[in-house]
Amino acid sequence: MRxxxxxxxxxxxxxxxxxxxxxxxxxxxxxxxxxxxxxxxGSLVGARxxxxxxxxVRDQRQSRHLxxxxxxxxxxxxxxxxxxxxxxAHEYRTRVLxxxxxxxxxxxxxxxxxxxxxxxxxxxFAIWTDAHGRITTRPLDAATAATHAVLAGFGAAxxxxxxxEGGRRLILWRMVRRRYARWDQxxxxxGPDWGKAGTGS
Numbered sequence: 001m002r003x004x005x006x007x008x009x010x011x012x013x014x015x016x017x018x019x020x021x022x023x024x025x026x027x028x029x030x031x032x033x034x035x036x037x038x039x040x041x042g043s044l045v046g047a048r049x050x051x052x053x054x055x056x057v058r059d060q061r062q063s064r065h066l067x068x069x070x071x072x073x074x075x076x077x078x079x080x081x082x083x084x085x086x087x088x089a090h091e092y093r094t095r096v097l098x099x100x101x102x103x104x105x106x107x108x109x110x111x112x113x114x115x116x117x118x119x120x121x122x123x124x125f126a127i128w129t130d131a132h133g134r135i136t137t138r139p140l141d142a143a144t145a146a147t148h149a150v151l152a153g154f155g156a157a158x159x160x161x162x163x164x165e166g167g168r169r170l171i172l173w174r175m176v177r178r179r180y181a182r183w184d185q186x187x188x189x190x191g192p193d194w195g196k197a198g199t200g201s
Contacts, residue, residue: 019175030168038160046153053145060139064128069100071123075111094119102133110135 075095093113100108112135114125128138 019179023172023175026168026171030164033164034161038157038164041160042153042155042157045156046149049152050146050149053140053149054142057140057142057145063130064136064139065103065131066126067100067103067129067133068124069098069112069114069127071114071116071119071121071125072097072099072109073121074119098125098127100127100129100133102129103131104133106133108133 073096075097094116095111096114096116096119097110098112098114100112102108108129112127114127116123116125119125128136130136
């Protein structure tokens, strides 16, 4: 990384400019922030995400129920996008008309997706519902929640690293622009006779 390349300016050198030393300080601060702040921020974000997601896991486990459903008739066969948590890329789901009873005792009837390959009238399968028997998605499992939390932590650390490096490059860009402006001023002060024979005599 270019952040480390700025540290060579710490060396004692008669040609070293003040801006070289400032650039070295900026590189050192950026390196420390990337090495310390980015992991800390990533850990904090990951921990917060883990707490929030695990709370969602507990809430969903309490509010969603797996109930048995009975096939009335098959509606159509369709290939759906796979569920990344449990499905494979080649899993087929079948749309059927079914009857089921919700956890509160209410009887329900309607089209649902089943994992049955060849459903027939009277076949049984399980579906996820809320407390009133309405169809819902399966609850988030703890392993998936933990994976999302880890990814959130890594993402926060990467964003922090990018922000620090972007800030360092912006500071260096402004320093270079200021350096070029000073050079232009020096050339203007030297006047149009710079380099001609007899100048200053």
